[in-house]
Structure formats: structure tokens, C-alpha cells
Amino acid sequence: MSLLSTHGLDAFYGDFQALYGVNVALEEGQCVALIGPNGAGKTTLLRALMGWVPVAEGMVLFDGHQIGGASPDRTVAMGIASVPEGRRLFPSLTVDENLIMGRESGRRGAWTLDGIYDLFPSLRGRRGHLGSGLSGGQQQMVAIGRALMANPRVLLVDELSLGLAPTVVNDIARALPRIRETGVSIMLVEQDVRRALSLSDYAYCILEGRINLQGPSGELEFGDIEKSFFGEAA
């Protein structure tokens, strides 16, 4: 049984349907990548998993329980933590305070402030700085650290590398295996297809709200993915 899965997931913004019958699954300990062009529905899928957009109860299963439609404060308490699109730190809170907000889920475990600063040492000197005053890369580190502070079983990451310099992305990407070692399963949205494949065990390609290609990351052909972006998948 998968740790987290969707079953015929439909999602709507008002009258507009953003996802059509999506089936994805994340196994315990796995890292799954979601790839697809702008507006495909990647963010919407993550939001459906965390309860940010309303979906029917049976469409999302977590650890054997139907959780579709549970609000984000409840899904995070169950162990699904998120790095939202655009990182969205609390701008008037310091780095320390931003990280501590991750504890509001009430979940205690191995991740502590010190653990986060060991994972991202460059944040240590910025503890007292406001979230709004950090570089993009540091903001992403805080956003990841803040989610880890919830000691999640599943980490949803929307746009790991968007807008960041390659060296910074490397620093952040290096943290993912260390996060996985602690038993966290990851679902990752990533624009950079090669990086997405190298970081993940399994990948789904989404186009216009539907999965049109999927497979183990090592076996997916780059050319097929390119075609899937334009809707010509085999």
C-alpha cells in the first residue's frame, strides 16, 4: 500500500477544472517528481494533497486513510508538510521564528532548530534576520527547514530550483538525500527535467490536468518527456 496516493483526483477552481482523474502514488521512503509545463496542474496536485484546494474525501489516501478535503492544518498534523510555491516565508518573522512556525503542527521528532542549521549551515549566521531580507536560495532553505520542523512523513516541495542560481540549487539538492535518510518521503515539483529525474525514483508528467507519462526516473526517455510536454506522448 502506498503511503500517499490519489484516486481519480478531480480538482476545481470555481467552475474551472484543473485536474482530471489523476492517479499518483508515493511509496514510503521514495522521492517522486512531478514535471510538466506551466499551468499543467502540478501546484494544484500538491495543494489537493495538502488540502489547500477542496477535493472529495476518497480521492486522497494517506497511510490507509481517506483524507481528501481535510484542511491543511489537519494534513500537516497527520504528517504532510509543504514547501509552498514561491517559498512564502513570513516576511516579518526572523529566520528562527519562521522555522519555529513549523512546529505549530504539534508533531515532535528528530528535526530541531539545530538539525536544520546543520543541514543548511549558511542559515546559522542569519538566525535573527527577517525572512524578507534573505537571498532566494536562503529563503528556499528556510522554507524547507520550516516544513521539516513539522517532522513530516511526507514532504511536498513545489518548485525546488525556480529562480535560483545553479550553485545554490546544488547546495539545496544535496540536502534532499540527507532528508530522505531520516525517513521522509518526498514529492517534488521541478521545472528542470534532468534534475527532477536525477533526484527522484519515479516521475509523473502532467499536461493540462492529466498524467500523460509516468515511469521510474531512470527509465524515462528525455525525448518522450519532451513530447509529453507538447501533448504527443506515446
Next chain:
Amino acid sequence: MTELLNSIIQGILIGGLYALFAAGLSLVFGIMRIVNLAHGDLIVAGSFLMYSAASVLGLPIWVAALLVLPVMALLGYGLQRSLINHTIGTNVLPPLLVTFGISIILQNGLLQLFTADNRKLDFGAIEVMSLKAGPISVGWYAILVFAVSVATIWGLQVLSFHTRLGRVLRATTDDPEVARVMGVRTEHVFGIAMAIALVICGIAGVLLSAWTSFTPLSGPSRLLIAFEVVVIGGLGSIWGTLIGGVVLGVAQALGGYFDPAWQTLAGHISFIAILALRPQGIMGGRRQ
């Protein structure tokens, strides 16, 4: 000259009270982005609660005052969870309409219960005692009011920046959607914020109940003062409300010094002047 100095001191001291009017309004606007049109009436409700406890039930002043605050807190949390939370969304109109409705209900309910008579509580000797320094004479009650106001504002500052609740309030003010993703039950936090706002209204209402007379219809003028103080001091700044209150109080005192009829007008002029010259307010756009 002495009289002018006395007026200014009086203006500063009442400024503390004005800051209390504004602090709750600013807190609620900051976190929920709604203007609570019933805010002034809730201050008056605090005064009438004090009146009920002290004059009707005959409780000692201190007991009555301490009783008002938890009642106001419960009222705030209840109003928020049962009514106002349901109006919060993308549309700005529903919260305005609902809080306007609460305002009307409060005014008419208080009229029914207490009639339109002027009320004023008597806190005893402290009201007539004054501190004299040469030609300057300042009432002890005004000093007490100012001290309580500053202590309340300071307490709000400590709560905001040195407690878990304060951190959650500030995070929710920044981004309620992401706060919820962190596990914050925002509907509960909004309730707590309204409870805090109404405790401050309660403190203001208690202090005011012996300062000037009040009627069930005194609310809107209090709301106006609160609104002006928030704009003068700068939205989102806790100490800004104190500065805004003092500026408004002194402006009124100066106007009143030259001509009693000018008192209120001078306050409004200071408000318009700040709005024109520094729209973000004196402390606005700054971080503490």
C-alpha cells in the same frame, strides 16, 4: 502660558486612552484585513459592563473592572467564531455589513437596557486629586489612565514579540494561507485576536466610564477617534498607536485651548494633515 502647558499635558494623557481605542482596531485589521465598524460600540459596551458591575451590582471598582475583561474576551471570541469568521474572504463587503449590523444591535440593545441617559461612574477621591508642580496641576486619574494605557500597549508589544501566541498572530498577519499550512487553525487565531482586541476595548471602556459621560450612542465617535489614531500612528505599529493617540490628544488640547469649539476640529485637522503629508502614518512602514 501655564494654562497652555496644562492643556498639552492633559492632551498627552488622554492620548494614552486614544491609543487603547486604536490598538484593538489595528490588531484586527492587521490580521484579518477587516474594519470592525462595531469597535466603538464595543468600547461603550465595556463602559456599560463596568456600569452594570459597579453601579447596578454594587461591586467594588477593582472587582468590577477585573470582571469586565474576561467577559469582553469571551464576547470577542464568540462574536468572531459565530459571526465574523463566516464573512472573511475575498470580498471586503460582508465583514463591513456584519460589523455594521453588530454596531446597530449593540446601540439599540444598550438603549433598551440602559435608556439614552448620560452615565458616568464615580471612582472616588482619585478623580479629584491632582499632582501639583508649581503652577502645573495634573489630575491623578488622568495619570492613572495614561499609565494603564502605556502598560497595556507595552503588554501587547511583549505578547506580540516574545510569546508563541504573538508569533502565531504575526505569522497569520503576514500570510494566513501559509500559517494554516504550518498547522495554525486560523479561525481560532482570529477568535483569539478579537478576544484580545475586546479586552483592550474593555480596558478603554472601564477607564472612560469615569473620565467622561457616555450613552449607548457614544460608540461611533470613539470609532472615529480609533480610526484617526491608527492612520496618524501608522498601521501595524503597536507603539505607533500610542504616538498617534498622543498626537491626536495634543492637537485636540491645543484646539480647545484657543477655542473650546475647536477641540474636535483640531483633532480632525491633525488627522488630515498626517494623511496628506505622511499617508503611511508616523511609524508606518517601519519594523520593530
